[in-house]
Amino acid sequence: MSGTTLSEVVTSERESLLAGKDSIEDAVVTFARRAQPVAIGLLALGDVADARDWFDALTREWIVDADNKFDAKYGSEPRKSAQLGPWDAYINAMYCAILGRSDVEPTVEKVLEQVTESFVDDLENRSLAHRIDLARALSSCLLDTGTVEEDLTALEATVQDRGKPWAVARYVPSVQVLRGLAADDATEVEAGIEGLLTFHRDHVASARDADVVQKAVALDSTAMLALARREGMAITVDHEAIPDALNADEYYPVGGWD
Amino acid sequence: MSDVWIEDRLQRLVDNADTEERKEFIRALADEDGPDAIEISERNGEIGLEDVNNENLKKELFTYQDGDQTGELASDGLRQIDAEEPRLDSVEIVKIGDVFEGI
Numbered sequence: 001m002s003g004t005t006l007s008e009v010v011t012s013e014r015e016s017l018l019a020g021k022d023s024i025e026d027a028v029v030t031f032a033r034r035a036q037p038v039a040i041g042l043l044a045l046g047d048v049a050d051a052r053d054w055f056d057a058l059t060r061e062w063i064v065d066a067d068n069k070f071d072a073k074y075g076s077e078p079r080k081s082a083q084l085g086p087w088d089a090y091i092n093a094m095y096c097a098i099l100g101r102s103d104v105e106p107t108v109e110k111v112l113e114q115v116t117e118s119f120v121d122d123l124e125n126r127s128l129a130h131r132i133d134l135a136r137a138l139s140s141c142l143l144d145t146g147t148v149e150e151d152l153t154a155l156e157a158t159v160q161d162r163g164k165p166w167a168v169a170r171y172v173p174s175v176q177v178l179r180g181l182a183a184d185d186a187t188e189v190e191a192g193i194e195g196l197l198t199f200h201r202d203h204v205a206s207a208r209d210a211d212v213v214q215k216a217v218a219l220d221s222t223a224m225l226a227l228a229r230r231e232g233m234a235i236t237v238d239h240e241a242i243p244d245a246l247n248a249d250e251y252y253p254v255g256g257w258d
Numbered sequence: 259m260s261d262v263w264i265e266d267r268l269q270r271l272v273d274n275a276d277t278e279e280r281k282e283f284i285r286a287l288a289d290e291d292g293p294d295a296i297e298i299s300e301r302n303g304e305i306g307l308e309d310v311n312n313e314n315l316k317k318e319l320f321t322y323q324d325g326d327q328t329g330e331l332a333s334d335g336l337r338q339i340d341a342e343e344p345r346l347d348s349v350e351i352v353k354i355g356d357v358f359e360g361i
Contacts, residue, residue, distance in 0.1 A: 065306060068299055069307075069308055071308075073309050084262060084310075
């Protein structure tokens with residue numbers, strides 16, 4: 001897909017969301033699913049400052065969106081199935097915090113609190129909701145809770161037990177990245193990011209309903225690279241599906257932020 | 259058709275509720291005295307989807323035989339492009355409220 005097309009799509013959707021609104025903060029209210037591709041697209045197009053403003057607003061909006069769904073689905077009996085939970089919204093909140101480089105710790109603390117609620121592991125179809133395990137592992141890693149390996153082992157076990165090829169292709173590399181970060185092993189982290197790029201190529205970019213932004217940017221890989229640099233790992237990954245800004249110290253310095 | 263898939267589609271409808279007409283349609287889906295198909299909240303005049311009331315949705319699988327020529331042409335045409343494409347001889351419908359009454 002050409003850069004012009006990505007630019008046109010991002011510009012059009014950005015203008016549509018901002019129409020009649022006073023700020024980006026207002027524009028994202030209830031529209032996180034439409035605003036996130038704008039933020040990612042701006043990052044891919046090299047408009048990093050604008051992208052950060054969108055990620056910043058999205059970080060808060062994803063939490064509101066996820067909390068509203070969490071309360072509606074699990075606030076009273078009978079609780080909905082684990083597969084219907086807002087886990088993806090919580091992961092998006094963490095990704096946006098990392099990519100926007102703001103509010104990382106308070107955001108992750110909130111996510112960890114929700115995904116470790118006492119009833120979560122008793123929900124129907126819990127073993128099929130791998131996003132819960134990924135959210136736990138990601139937040140444990142970011143907050144250094146000491147439970148990363150336990151969370152990663154749980155994620156790995158449920159994914160392998162289920163044996164779905166796309167789930168293996170997505171989550172095994174995620175485990176590799178987070179385990180590599182915990183062990184300060186750059187080779188493992190790079191291999192995990194490469195695995196996520198392969199998942200993006202085979203299961204996201206090639207999907208029949210993939211949009212221009214989904215095709216252009218491998219979100220999981222991009223967020224994991226930002227996370228690795230935040231955690232002090234001096235790595236770069238040159239790949240067309242990872243925005244160039246991720247490799248620049250100017251935008252994502254190695255260690256020492258938030 | 260899974261509950262996850264249905265919620266995803268309803269979420270897309272709500273995500274695109276950026277005109278008053280579309281917002282009214284979403285509010286109608288949430289009407290407790292009507293379909294009561296979804297739970298919504300409103301912030302800054304915009305609508306957010308909170309939950310889907312799956313118990314108020316009905317799923318039905320329809321199998322049909324189209325006219326000989328058009329049916330064969332349509333299904334054969336799709337299969338020539340991709341053998342994995344669904345055939346146009348069955349469709350699963352999600353019924354919300356009484357919108358299909360009399361059809």
